[in-house]
Amino acid sequence: MTCDAYRNLIAAHVDDNLTLIEREEAEEHLINCKNCLRLFADQQQFRQITRTWRGEASVPAYVEHRLRVAIEAGHSPLQNWWQELRAQFASLLQPAHGGLAVAAVVLLLMAVFPKDQVRPPTKEVRTEAQTVLDAATAYYRAVRTGELPLAYATNNPRELEDALKASERLNFSLYVPDLRLAGYELNGGIVVNIDGKPTVITVYQGAEGQIVCLRQQGMMPPPPKGARRLREQEYLDVRPGQTALYKQLPDQFRVIVTGLPPDTFH
Amino acid sequence: MADSLSVLLPRDAAVGEPRVQTKQALFEEHALACKEAVYAACLSLVRRRDEADDLFQETYLRAFRFFHQYTLGTNCRAWLLTIMYNVFRNRYPQRLRDQQTLDIERVTNEYEEKLFAEGDAERHDPAELFLARRVDREILEAIHTLPEEYRTTFLLVDMQDLTYEEAAAVLECPTGTVRSRLARARRALRAALEMYGREHGYLQDSSQPEPAAPQNVRKGTV
Numbered sequence: 001m002t003c004d005a006y007r008n009l010i011a012a013h014v015d016d017n018l019t020l021i022e023r024e025e026a027e028e029h030l031i032n033c034k035n036c037l038r039l040f041a042d043q044q045q046f047r048q049i050t051r052t053w054r055g056e057a058s059v060p061a062y063v064e065h066r067l068r069v070a071i072e073a074g075h076s077p078l079q080n081w082w083q084e085l086r087a088q089f090a091s092l093l094q095p096a097h098g099g100l101a102v103a104a105v106v107l108l109l110m111a112v113f114p115k116d117q118v119r120p121p122t123k124e125v126r127t128e129a130q131t132v133l134d135a136a137t138a139y140y141r142a143v144r145t146g147e148l149p150l151a152y153a154t155n156n157p158r159e160l161e162d163a164l165k166a167s168e169r170l171n172f173s174l175y176v177p178d179l180r181l182a183g184y185e186l187n188g189g190i191v192v193n194i195d196g197k198p199t200v201i202t203v204y205q206g207a208e209g210q211i212v213c214l215r216q217q218g219m220m221p222p223p224p225k226g227a228r229r230l231r232e233q234e235y236l237d238v239r240p241g242q243t244a245l246y247k248q249l250p251d252q253f254r255v256i257v258t259g260l261p262p263d264t265f266h
Numbered sequence: 267m268a269d270s271l272s273v274l275l276p277r278d279a280a281v282g283e284p285r286v287q288t289k290q291a292l293f294e295e296h297a298l299a300c301k302e303a304v305y306a307a308c309l310s311l312v313r314r315r316d317e318a319d320d321l322f323q324e325t326y327l328r329a330f331r332f333f334h335q336y337t338l339g340t341n342c343r344a345w346l347l348t349i350m351y352n353v354f355r356n357r358y359p360q361r362l363r364d365q366q367t368l369d370i371e372r373v374t375n376e377y378e379e380k381l382f383a384e385g386d387a388e389r390h391d392p393a394e395l396f397l398a399r400r401v402d403r404e405i406l407e408a409i410h411t412l413p414e415e416y417r418t419t420f421l422l423v424d425m426q427d428l429t430y431e432e433a434a435a436v437l438e439c440p441t442g443t444v445r446s447r448l449a450r451a452r453r454a455l456r457a458a459l460e461m462y463g464r465e466h467g468y469l470q471d472s473s474q475p476e477p478a479a480p481q482n483v484r485k486g487t488v
Contacts, residue, residue, distance in 0.1 A: 011449040017430055035382045039453075042381055046456050050424050053405065059305045063319050070323065071290075071330050151316045193320035196327070 001029040006036050013040065014047050062142035066194070069134045133224070133244055135194045136257045139201050140212045143187075150188035150203060160189050160202065167191055169198050172217040172252045179204055184211060211258040220246050220253035289333060296336070297329050300343045303426060307347060310421045311354055313410050324357070325350040344428055348436045351418065370413065370454045377457030408458040416451035423448055 006029050012018050013026050030037045142148035152163040157176040164174055169191045176189070184204035192199050200215045223235035223246045230236050233248035245256040304325060308318040328349050329336075336345050409417060415437075422433040423444070430448075434441045 007453070008446040008449050011452050012430070012445040014452075015430075017445070035378075038381060039378060042456065043452060046452060047424075050452075050455075053425070059301050059322070060319075063305070063322060064301070066319075067323050067326050070327055071293075148315070148319075151314060190316050192316055193323060196324070 001025045003029075003033060003036055006030075006033070007039065010036075010040060010043055014043050060142065060147055062138045062147060065138045066135055069138070070194075133255065133257065135192075135199075136201070136212050136214045136244075136255055139190075139192070139214075140203075140210070140257060143190075143203055143212070144210065148190070151190045153188035155186045155188075157186055160186065164189060164191060164200060170200065171198055172215075174200060174215065174252075176202060179206075183207055209258070211256055213254055213256050215249075215252050215254045217252050220248040289330075292338075293330055293333055296338070296342045297326065297333065297346060300346055301326070303343055304346050304350060307350060307421055307426060310406060310409050310425060311350070311418065312358075321350065321354060321357070324353045328353060341428075341432065343426065344432045344436060347422060347426060347428070351436055370411070370416075370450075370458075373457045373461055374450075374454050377460055378453070404462050405459070408455055408462050411458050412451055412454055416447055416454060419444055419447040420451040420455060424452070 006013075006026060009018060009022065009026060013023070018026060030040060139148065143150060152160055154160050154163070157178045161174055161176045164170060164176075176186070179186070184206040187203040187205050187210070189200055189202040192201060194214075194216065197216045197218065202213045202215075204211050204213065220233065224237050224244075227235040227237040227244075227246065235246045237244045237246065243258050245258075247254050247256070301322075305318070305322050308321040308325070309315070312318050312321055325346060329346055332349075336342065409420065412420065418437060419433060422428045422436055423430065428436065430441050430444045434444045437444065
């Protein structure tokens, strides 16, 4: 066995993952090659050390929150109900009379429920808007508490635009507005994935606190029930301690969130 | 009927029948129980934290969508890591996946030549010093300097404790390839850690009796 051949197998030798023949050849090589023997000892020692290292263990709260919101949003109540019903009947149904059993269940359901209730309901209009708002809220909290540093920290809107474009992660053209005249200075931005879409989140600081601006490509989600229409494609949703402005731009929509309730940070 | 039910719920490897439990409850019990390990893997695979967050979320959303394809009783972590690796490959073009910033061949050769030259003299172990001081960011930085195929192999076998066969299945390559990539990855990482140790003040020259205390722990950015 040559030194090159042995060094290609050295990890498997350290892990005792060689075939019997390979191990015999490897050990024979080590008897004759001091350098490879030294490398073997060095690698053995290194493996002992790396065995204890597993990297960062805890998932940040905002990441887990965002994931659970996304899973919840993609899990319709009807699907859940249907799955549970099918699972309940699983043990009773045999392949031979599966068809008959399904027909019986369908007939039973049609008899018990009026037609409108059996039909799958359309997805709740509130869900999508709430998902977006929840995501913005989660990011707002993470940025505010310092849990998530802004990947692009700059107060220059053009610089941020260039950095976001250079990331090559956006599927839409982006304009970062300069809100200094309105009393807000840019803190920076970040690109994340919300509901499967690349999303830009920018954070501004004003005298009355921070605002978070979220942008995605696509149609604006229907604003939550009770949102007030300000003008064409623009809605304002005001709740106690929380305000969200939904706005459709030519190739994207944006949601501006501000004045989140104090308990957001608890 | 059992076949159509398996579209909805993962199969139980022990009895071959779907279990009567909601998808969300099973997902919580099996997939979300591995979330820390998967998150650590995402952080090792991509350099930036926001990208790791996205990779983690996309992995779990896909896992949830295709949870019926998971067989209960098999290694759920390996299944999740397969999804993660596929998302990673599909999402990032090759040039972005290869974040290599180090001349691996040169650094490995330099380290090993020095090792051979030192002979049997007692030496300080840089990696041990790193780990003793738990400078996770520096170790992660060293892992990120590895070429993608070495980085993923090291991540799966050494950090995630997959067998060579399981890692080969995730990477869709022969087991022999895993063995040689792992050998190169460990040798390169060993050398890179030594180099980082010196650059960041954790190590002095091996001729000196005591290693230096950390001087300049770099505050990394996400």
